[in-house]
Amino acid sequence: MGGVSTVDRAERVPKQDRSRATRQRLLEAAVACLAEHGWAGSTVSVVAERAGVSRGAAQHHFPTREDLFTAAVEYVAEERSTALRALFPEGAAGDRHAVVAALVDLYTGxxxxxxxxxxxxxxxxxxxRPRVTELESRVGRETHRIAVDLLAVDESVPGVRETVQGLLDMARGLGLANLLTDDAARRERVVEQWAGLLEQALGRVRD
Amino acid sequence: MGGVSTVDRAERVPKQDRSRATRQRLLEAAVACLAEHGWAGSTVSVVAERAGVSRGAAQHHFPTREDLFTAAVEYVAEERSTALRALFPEGAAGDRHAVVAALVDLYTGxxxxxxxxxxxxxxxxxxxRPRVTELESRVGRETHRIAVDLLAVDESVPGVRETVQGLLDMARGLGLANLLTDDAARRERVVEQWAGLLEQALGRVRD
Known part of the structure; x- marks a missing residue:
């Protein structure tokens, strides 16, 4: 993003744009491929073909298979985080239930x-393992931060941090329960009930 | 288990015992293999070798790979359910916290x-897919039943069923969080906090 200071700026920017667009297509294809075919069925070649990019171009962006797939999961996680914050520009503002439902939705797609x-x-x-462990911890911290912000809670109050963590653990478990069958109806009832429990547990919305 | 009514009972029972012992060794080896090497690394041959059983004998018990591994997960799930009930022969009896911790433990091994x-x-x-979907739903129902019994709650009270379901979803999510790193310290704090919230939500122990 920005920072090109040479004279041939006009010529180079479009090239950068193209490169960025290619990268983005690869990342989106990688996540879709992983979701549909699992790790065993997800190679750089399969993703390149799906993205309509040559294998060489794919390897220019992502030298290894690990690079491609960890970058893809991170990219899409960031996109989703941004979208989630945009959904609640003013935080919970009295509707924690909607925030809980949106947080749970993060884990079902x-x-x-x-x-x-x-x-x-x-x-x-x-x-x-080390790459994914590091990625998981980074994405997990960011999701926790978003949850605290959107739920408008005060983590200095004892127990609040663990209450929010447990909510995100529950959301992850609901995601797992949705893996083989459409669990939406049951999930909705659980979310309804737990949003109520949280409301009682978390106290008033922080100013 | 029982039911042999012919005259050569004395001779046949030991053979049945041997067959049962072989089956059990195969099931335990299959779960260990799956946990360590994943589905891609888990074949009938690998499990037979690990169990010290010939491939032919393994196939006599379990004609297909799917048969072996779904039976294995079901067998170990039943063993764990029995062990959990044995831990609390009189149900929660006032210590719901211990029951919550034990339920969460189901998902971390x-x-x-x-x-x-x-x-x-x-x-x-x-x-x-169809085999595992059916298995998951059967094991899930049994775990829910145990949770309701051990927590000594009354599911006819509105919201109680969903509260218990959410707890088991949280337990599943905590299990997932433990996959790549040892999450025990954080998990203990979350369980402590949510056991307290659940105590308030679930009302008094049922008679």
Whole structure:
């Protein structure tokens, strides 16, 4: 983003744009591929073809398979975080229930499915494990931060931090329950009930 | 288990015992194998070798790979359910916190890891999906029943069913968070906090 200071700026910017667009297509194709075919079925070649990019161009952007798929999960997680914050520009503002439902939604789409495949593969693959562990912790911290902001809670109050963490653990478990079957109806009832429990537990919305 | 009514009972029972012992060794080896190597690394041959059983004998007990691994996850889930009930012969009896911790423990060992590999594989493999979906729903219902019994709650009270379901979803999410790193310290704090919130939500222990 920005920072090109040479004279041939007009010529170079479009090239950068193209490169950025290619990168983005690769990242989105990688997440879709992981969600549909799992780690075993997800190679750089398959993703390049899906993105309509040559294998060489894909490898220019992402030298290894691990680079491509960890970057993809991180990219889509960031997109989703931005979208979530945009949904509640003023935070919970009295509607914590909607925030809880939106947080749970983070864990029921293709991104969660892709991330799950990556986590599970990482648990058996030494090359992948450190990368995914680091990624998971970064994404987890960011999600926690968003949850605290949108729920408008005060983490200096004892127990609030753990209450929010447990909510996100529950959301992750609901995502897992949605893996093989459409669990939406049951999930909605659980979210309704737990949003009420949280309302009681978290106290008033922070100013 | 019982039921042999012919005259050569004395001779046949030991053979049945041997067969049962072989089956059990195969099931335990299958779960360990799945937990350690994932679905891709888990074949009938690998499990037979680990169990010290010939491939032919393994196939006599379990004609297909799907048969072996779904039976294995079910067997170990039943063992764990029995063990959990035995831990609390009189139900919660005033110590719901211990029950919540024990329920969460169901999702942090090798069984959960094995089941997770099977679920994730099933999400991409048509041969496996219906078997695992059916298994997951059966094990899920049994775990819910145990939770209701041990927590000594009354499901006819509105919201109680969903509160218990959400607790089991949280437990599943905590299991996932433990996949790549040892999450025990954080988990203990979350369980402590939510056990307290649940105590308030679930009302008095049922008679």
């Amino acid at each position: 293709p991104l969660f499915r892709a991330a799950l495949h990556l986590w599970v593969a990482a648990s058996n693959e030494d090359q992948l | 090798p069984l959960f890891r094995a089941a997770l590999h099977l679920w994730v594989a099933a999400s991409n493999e048509d041969q496996l």
